[in-house]
Amino acid sequence: MPFKTISENYFMGRAQELQSLSRIASEAAIGTAASIFLSGQTGAGKTELLRRLFADLFHKHEDAAPFFYTVNPALISARDLSNDYLSSFMRQRLAxxxxxxxxxxxxxxxxxxxxxxxxxxxxxxxxxxxGRYLQARRAGTDPEKLFLSAIKAPHLSYFGTGVPVVVMIDNFHSIRGLYRSALEDSDDLWMLFEDALRSGHTPHLLTGSRHKLDEMFFEKTSFGSSLELVYLSGLDNSASLRLLSLFHDDSAVKTDDEHWAHFIDLFNGNPSYIKTFSQAARRHGRNLAENDLWKIYFREITSGKIYTTWMSRLKACVPELELRKASIELLRHLSRHSVSGLSDLAKTISVTRQDIDDIVDKYISRPALPSLSISRQDFHSILKAFRAHGIVEKTHSTFRLAEDRVMSDFINALYSREVLDEPLDSIEEAFIRDKAKHSEEVNVPSFKLTIPAAPRAEIIAVKALEQIARNYNVSAEITAKLQAALIDLFVSVVKQEDHGNGSFQLKFECSKETFKMEIKTPDKRLIPPASFESISDDHLHMIRKYVDDIRFEETKDYSKIILTKNLTEKVESPG
Incomplete structure (x- = not known):
């Protein structure tokens, strides 16, 4: 229901996005509006943003009529959805x-x-x-023509009144499952939206499964060429903290702001997580130390609303009970590795590098995990379902777990409980201990440096490393190894051609136990080495000889390689 929105006080941090989308009304009035594919992390607030847009256009604008529709996946026949779509539009348009x-x-x-x-x-x-619709329905018109008649209604209303219509369809990907007269006769009726999506007077704002919509708009058709792509990122830290504080203003929950900061970072601006966690904390109604907050969070990911939400998605992806433990282990490995395919994933779960069939056979027959049998077909079916539900993402060359730290925590806890069969209290104890350690590490001083992406950039990097290591009394022997690893990394992994005007962002961090170096570039100048194929065996051997861990991360905005060296000598902070 588009008319039921959250309180104005709780809708924050989206003023710019709402203002930007509101412009579509004036653009529709002159016929220049483009349809929009609105994507974002699950829980980021896409549906709520569209509801706010509906309310804004309905009450404050005269130049375009709003229409909000959520596709009900239970309506799987074209005839049923046509009736529902048309009646919803006509009610809202007359309203x-x-x-x-x-x-x-x-x-x-x-x-x-x-x-x-x-x-x-x-x-x-x-x-x-x-009248035209009822006549066609009484005449037993083909379901395809009836469906087309319904989805053309906004455009026909514009011709009849001169008032454009801003069409907002939530859960659009569910239309793909419509059938005409038999369940097997489906999968292409949604293509009838093509003309409607291209109309400048009736722009459509669509949300839904990013993977499925990508497939529909860019792989199966060329519809995407006429769509404007808008990604709704999480709230910024300021808005997240204000939202968190609002949920606690009327409750007895008291804690230090610095404790909330850890969770603001963890939730990454996701309003759904913030609200769920706040409601759980409010039920305690007392002064909460940091450990108390982590215990509340742990219960949320192991038995609370967050757990229930993610479990329902996993069950939808893997309905077969006998495959669930195997699927949990796959997700566990994806949370720690980016992989380029089935063979690469097999490498992460097997110590051998044999032919893929042999590796899968070894995996199936592993005596320590007899319940994790999984066939090649099962594997691909599970991965496909995980992608459809936004749990796993596929870049050009790799599979990886979606960037959601809460989901990762849920998967790790589920893995410990379901696969390793550890008792819940032991899992909680280890979890709290790990988070407490992480909180301490967050406060570790770091040095950041930006250098131009030009030839011999590694020289600047190693000189900076030398000064920073000396500042923290890191031994000359360890410093030399770190410098050698950094040089080998730049030479073998960082592209040296087409430097343009880009830059590398370096971060050096030293704690009592480790020295960490991060090299990041916003234009993905790092070659994505899912299994470090881009590094020669000699370079890879040398880098691993100098450091204790090499990790690669890739997002839509940047690539990053992290080198970590365990310190064997006492490190003192500078006075």
């Missing part, structure tokens, strides 16, 4: 005309009821649209 929101809420009105209402209101444009 906008009359400025009577209650009419939009009248779900009980059938198409025939709306026809009588349109006649009573002397809305000839509506009478014409509804």
């Amino acid at each position: 906008f005309q009359q400025k009577d929101l209650s009419l939009a809420l009248a779900d009980e009105l059938s198409v025939e009821d709306l026809m009588r209402l349109a006649e009573k209101l002397d809305s000839n444009w509506a009478v014409d649209i509804l």
